[in-house]
Amino acid sequence: MSKLISNNPKLWLEIRALITVTVFTIIYGIGVAWFLEASLEPLYTGGIPGLGQLVRNILITRFNVNAGNTFLGIFVLLGNIPILILGWFxxxxxxxxxxxxxxxxxxxxxxxxxIVDVGITDTFVLAVMGGLLVGVGVGGALKYGTSTGGLDIVAQYYSLRHGTSVGFVSLVLNITIALAGALVFGSASVAAYTIIRIIVSTIVTDKIHTAYHFLKVEIITQNPDQLCQLILEQVYRGVTLSRVEGAYSHQEKTMVMVVISSYELSKIRKLVQDFDPKAFMITQPVKTIQGNFKRKTIV
Known part of the structure; x- marks a missing residue:
């Protein structure tokens, strides 16, 4: 088995993705079920589960209908169908x-x-801990090219087309759910605690998931032609060349400049290390990009 994986790196990538989405979804589920759902003061998670919580609570408070323990799971399954179709295309x-x-x-x-009783009754602590686990689950899944479904897909779809942070898009969508929950219960504290949860989740998601944050990479090398060809063929990014000179050695070298998504950094670092271990490489964050820069879809 190990020989098969070593001879087929793409298979290992798919196995890693499957393990990743499983682990991070479990973390996400624990955050919702053990912490947010354990609060006496309603705490809403984001996305389709959050909408499910909202619908369930409306049925209970407005119509005195108890949908049962399985309602949330079934709602998540059915509610994701149209969004998964959007993600597919x-x-x-x-x-x-x-x-x-x-x-x-x-x-x-x-x-x-x-649901497992974690022994915490303080709503603020539950909001922070639930938000932390939800953020880790969502951000970790997105970082490795997967997702927890639901509004993550909508956020990813919008981010691909407009370059907006996935965490920011999720923040806007999820605050809407929080405000709706506050209206259902007529309580500002429901919105306040849920917004605390959302802020924690958003910060954690954006810290972990950086696929649509951009970097400028500058590589100083004496072998620019072959290195540029490797970048063009393996990273699929355009390259700009500048002639430079070392102040101490007075040797003429070439600076290779390329802008990448930060999830491509490990690929380009390995490429440079394998091709030219003596190359000097620096990276800088890029705030905005204007011009011919392709925001790649997740493959």
């Missing part, structure tokens, strides 16, 4: 396949596994 088929795996895991955790 608008983001990436591979991304969507792993999102389906995540949705099935969420359905199981939220609808059919008993």
């Amino acid at each position: 608008g983001v990436s088929k591979r991304f969507t396949i792993y999102s389906i795996v995540s949705v099935l895991i969420q359905t199981t955790i939220l609808g059919f596994i008993p």
Whole structure:
């Protein structure tokens, strides 16, 4: 088995993605089920599970209908169907396949596994801890080219087309859910605690998931032609060349400049290390990009 994986790096990438989406979805599910759902003061998670919580609470408070423990899991499953279709055609088929795996895991955790009492009753602590775990689950899944489904796919779709932070898009969508929850219960504290949860989740998501943050990479080398060809063929990014001179050695060298998405950094670092270990490389964050720069879909 190990020989098969070593001879087929693409297979290892898919196995890693499957493990990743499973682990991070479990973390996400624990954050929702064990912390947010454990609060006496309603705490809403984001995305489709948050909408499910909202609908369930409306049924209870307005119509005195108890939908049962499995309602949230079934709502997550059915509510994701149209969004998964959007992801299939608008983001990436591979991304969507792993999102389906995540949705099935969420359905199981939220609808059919008993909630564990973590022994915490303070709503603020539950909001922070739940937000932390939700942020780790969402950000970790996105970082490795998968997702927890739901509004993550909508955020990813919008981010691909407008270059906006995924965390920011999710923040806007999820605050809407929080305000709706406050209206249902007529309580500002519901919105306040949920917004605390959202802020924690958004910060953690953006710290972990950096696929649509951009970097300028400058590489000083004496072998620019071959290095540029490797970058063009393996990273699929345009390259700009500048002639430079070392102040101490007075040797003429070439600076290779390329702008990449930060998830491509490990690829380009390995490429440079393998090709020219003596090359000098620096990276800088890029705030805005204007011009011919392709925001790649997740493959």
